[in-house]
Amino acid sequence: MSSPQLAAKRPVSPALAGPYGHPFHPILVTVPIGAWVCALVFDISSLVVDDPGFLTKGSVWLIAIGGLGAVLAAMVGLLDLFAIPTGTRAFRTGLTHMSLNLAVTAAYAANFFWRQADYGTPDGVATGPLVLSAVSLATLAVSGYLGGKLAYHYGVRVADEATQAHGYQN
Numbered sequence: 001m002s003s004p005q006l007a008a009k010r011p012v013s014p015a016l017a018g019p020y021g022h023p024f025h026p027i028l029v030t031v032p033i034g035a036w037v038c039a040l041v042f043d044i045s046s047l048v049v050d051d052p053g054f055l056t057k058g059s060v061w062l063i064a065i066g067g068l069g070a071v072l073a074a075m076v077g078l079l080d081l082f083a084i085p086t087g088t089r090a091f092r093t094g095l096t097h098m099s100l101n102l103a104v105t106a107a108y109a110a111n112f113f114w115r116q117a118d119y120g121t122p123d124g125v126a127t128g129p130l131v132l133s134a135v136s137l138a139t140l141a142v143s144g145y146l147g148g149k150l151a152y153h154y155g156v157r158v159a160d161e162a163t164q165a166h167g168y169q170n
Helices: 003-007 030-046 053-082 089-118 127-153 161-168
Strands: none
Touching (some): 030 053, 030 127
């Protein structure tokens, strides 16, 4: 295994990014992903129930929770990006992953403020914010694919094979 490859497996700061073989970023991304998926489910559900007000309010809260989680995940993810040697395919993939995530987070922030005018109304979510949520979530899926490529294809922050072999011993 080459030295740049080994460098991408080690955390820049174990206290902040997670110890070797246990990165915090994959744990933290579950918050915005889960919150934003649920927000879209609430949005769609608000169009088919008789009293949708609680769903539209819940969706706004879920978007806010997802935004806070995204900020935390981004800070830790940036530390993981710093571990990848610049000028490599893995680094470029990491930059694309980060850029897409920042765009999605900005879109959800805009979506949150867009919804403030209708907050508390008994109506279902408007078409514009619903479409923005769907497009943002689709973009997040593309970014998630790239994050998976970083971990599973390039081995960023994944323990080396010698460490992994311990799990297959009796």
